[in-house]
Amino acid sequence: MAGRLEGKVALITGGGTGIGAATAQRFAEEGAHVVVAGRRIEPLEQVVKLIGEAGGAAEAAILDATDMQAFADLAQDIERRHGQLDILVNNAYSMVGGMIAYTSAEDWHANFRTSLDGTFYGTRAVFPIMERQKRGAIVNLSSVCGLLGAMYTAGYGAAKAGVISFTRTAALEGASHNIRVNAVIPGVAMTPGTEAALPTRAAQLATAAGIPLRRIADPVEVANAVLFLASDEASYITGTQLVVDGGKTCELATGAASMDDFDAA
Numbered sequence: 001m002a003g004r005l006e007g008k009v010a011l012i013t014g015g016g017t018g019i020g021a022a023t024a025q026r027f028a029e030e031g032a033h034v035v036v037a038g039r040r041i042e043p044l045e046q047v048v049k050l051i052g053e054a055g056g057a058a059e060a061a062i063l064d065a066t067d068m069q070a071f072a073d074l075a076q077d078i079e080r081r082h083g084q085l086d087i088l089v090n091n092a093y094s095m096v097g098g099m100i101a102y103t104s105a106e107d108w109h110a111n112f113r114t115s116l117d118g119t120f121y122g123t124r125a126v127f128p129i130m131e132r133q134k135r136g137a138i139v140n141l142s143s144v145c146g147l148l149g150a151m152y153t154a155g156y157g158a159a160k161a162g163v164i165s166f167t168r169t170a171a172l173e174g175a176s177h178n179i180r181v182n183a184v185i186p187g188v189a190m191t192p193g194t195e196a197a198l199p200t201r202a203a204q205l206a207t208a209a210g211i212p213l214r215r216i217a218d219p220v221e222v223a224n225a226v227l228f229l230a231s232d233e234a235s236y237i238t239g240t241q242l243v244v245d246g247g248k249t250c251e252l253a254t255g256a257a258s259m260d261d262f263d264a265a
Helices: 018-029 041-053 068-082 105-133 154-175 192-197 201-209 219-230 256-264
Strands: 009-013 033-038 057-062 087-090 136-141 179-186 241-244
Touching: 009 018, 009 068, 009 105, 018 033, 018 041, 018 057, 018 087, 018 219, 033 041, 033 068, 041 057, 068 105, 087 105, 087 219, 105 136, 105 154, 105 179, 136 154, 136 219, 154 179, 179 219, 219 241
Parallel strands: 009 033, 009 087, 033 057, 087 136, 136 179, 179 241
Antiparallel strands: none
């Protein structure tokens, strides 16, 4: 272990799969005691097992991120048992897609309950603890859908845009207590959700062709960005967003993805 988070206690929501699981493993590799939280115990226990086999420290916690009281209870329990809670990663999300004209109010709000409301609940739960400690780091997971429009993702994109705005305000409110709040904005990463949306190799290659780096991210590549912002290496960084998207959002059109056509000519 390199020890970048040595002595830290971290809570990661949505930690059973994908980016959350990769983040939990990277945090543990760097010396943190990780509380891996989510709705289903089986994937959480699998992540804890992998961390333990690698020599790290972790525990699983059942959490519905849409339950404000449950979030508060978990944060207080972690502080009571460990004496501290240094890092929160608000990674849990929900996505219900559909065209705007055919999206029900229920489906619209479903996009907000975990991604945005859960981020608020988590931040609200840990702020008093971190204020008493006079230190803390919160990393919120947004999405490139919160930066740019994408068909079928009106609700999800609006929620993730809200996460970015919320991050800025939380950073301002936490600054006087030495609480840093930042956001990581992933592009396409090969998570279970992505695999479900792109079930064939052809679909995955087509998606990768539209990314300047020409590939879909491994979740650990996003986790490394979360790790940096959570660590003391980012001690003077707060209220900002780190985009991890292979260059997708820096491009005005699709030119970089089709340069081979020019090279061939």
